[in-house]
Amino acid sequence: MTRRRLAVWGDPIAHSKSPQLHDAAYAALGLDWEYTRRQVDERAFADALGALDESWRGLSLTMPLKETAHRAASTHDRYANLTGAANTLLLTDGIHGFNTDVGGIVDALGEQGLLGIESVRILGAGATASSALVACVEAGARSIDVRARRPERAVDLVALGQRLGVSVSVSPFDADAGDVGLTVATLPGGTALDALTAARLSLSGGVLFDVAYSPWPSALASVWTDGRAVSGEGMLLRQAVRQVRIFVHGDQSVPLPSEEAVVDAMKAAL
The missing domain is CATH 3.40.50.10860 (Leucine Dehydrogenase, chain A, domain 1)
Known part of the structure; x- marks a missing residue:
């Protein structure tokens, strides 16, 4: 058959x-x-x-x-x-x-002119965050700041960064944030951070690449002020x-x- x-x-x-x-x-x-x-x-x-x-x-x-x-x-x-x-x-x-998420992210970043950004922040610590980390390294990242509600869940991301030869730091969402050129949000669609945390991440986060695409704009994209916000439809x-x-x-x-x-x-x- x-x-x-x-x-x-x-x-x-x-x-x-x-x-x-x-x-x-x-x-x-x-x-x-x-x-x-x-x-x-x-x-x-x-x-x-x-x-x-x-x-x-x-x-x-x-x-x-x-x-x-x-x-x-x-x-x-x-x-x-x-x-x-x-x-x-x-x-x-x-x-x-x-x-195919890894290659999908790299392809979508390329279409948006977002390759070669060395300092990146990833929001979230689940399965999609692992794909985002590998994709960002392939796209040129050398330093990755992971933000997670429970930082202890990101231990595998730190180990993955070591395997790939990049520096990975992990902090809670509301920790002080240095400037990065790109933020990749891997949070489930509909996730909303508190207003103060979202504002702090936005002010230092560069371009937002949000894997969410429905609904759009996502809660984070709707308050993003540092740069443009890109939906996950291209990745999809x-x-x-x-x-x-x-x-x-x-x-x-x-x-x-x-x-x-x-x-x-x-x-x-x-």
């Missing part, structure tokens, strides 16, 4: 724009593939994955499933290995984990392009046939 079914899983999931992005891509590629969405939490993940039949080609994973998906995979690409998070599972000849698009490459080729670095036209179709679907 041809494997032609795909889906995005997460909790919550109703806001996800992945179905329209992927549907547009497969239509442009002339592929009769079905891409749906399903609300799945961490407790239900193993049973849901085990129940998939031979018609399933792969899954996209969003919060809170990226670390759970990583543990379920038997092989991992470099970015999944570095971050301990997989937002893509390819279900052909086993379960293969990939992280670019990581999805990389997911489509994986589902088609098994490799996120291999371009799609007529990829420019495919990307145009995906942009039109947003």
